[in-house]
Amino acid sequence: MTLADTLTDTITIRPATPDDAQTLAALAITVWLNTYAIVGIRPALANYVFSTYTQDHFERLMHDARYALLVACQGEHLVGYAALDFDAAQPAVPHTDIELHTLYVLPRFTGQGIGKSLLNACETRATERAGHCALWLSVNSQNHAALAFYNSRQFEQYGTLFFELDSVRYENRILASA
Numbered sequence: 001m002t003l004a005d006t007l008t009d010t011i012t013i014r015p016a017t018p019d020d021a022q023t024l025a026a027l028a029i030t031v032w033l034n035t036y037a038i039v040g041i042r043p044a045l046a047n048y049v050f051s052t053y054t055q056d057h058f059e060r061l062m063h064d065a066r067y068a069l070l071v072a073c074q075g076e077h078l079v080g081y082a083a084l085d086f087d088a089a090q091p092a093v094p095h096t097d098i099e100l101h102t103l104y105v106l107p108r109f110t111g112q113g114i115g116k117s118l119l120n121a122c123e124t125r126a127t128e129r130a131g132h133c134a135l136w137l138s139v140n141s142q143n144h145a146a147l148a149f150y151n152s153r154q155f156e157q158y159g160t161l162f163f164e165l166d167s168v169r170y171e172n173r174i175l176a177s178a
Contacts (some may be wrong), residue, residue: 016069021058028053031104044166080105092159096134136176
């Protein structure tokens with residue numbers, strides 16, 4: 001057994017609770033900046049994360065029946081989370097309206113099966129709620145680690161869309177599972 005196996009064995013996946021909201025905000029900011037602030041942090045990036053990933057944002061998701069929010073925990077520490085949106089039609093993906101809105105794992109914990117466990121839990125939640133596990137998502141075209149992860153899980157590209165920040169457009173790939 002490797003250290004990664006030991007860590008993965010101690011990970012639990014559960015629904016988020018209101019007590020998790022502030023910690024989720026910190027986790028999301030950490031992962032987002034680590035992934036996208038590749039040349040440093042400028043005001044537009046700071047403004048985006050501090051206005052988007054707030055405690056209120058996560059509390060709203062938890063109280064909105066449209067969403068399911070799952071957290072990955074190692075003991076009392078959150079190490080990742082996933083958010084599903086059950087009412088997110090995407091014209092490029094007509095076979096499902098369930099969006100995997102977010103799947104974030106802290107950088108130190110990537111490669112240990114946590115993302116896979118979160119994705120499996122999301123598919124289970126989708127099946128329980130909608131009768132199928134087909135999901136769609138968008139991922140930045142330059143996020144090679146995420147693209148490789150979803151490719152390994154048999155997600156296919158269905159098109160592109162753009163994320164705009166501070167008048168700059170970033171290409172995202174629309175991926176979906178069957």
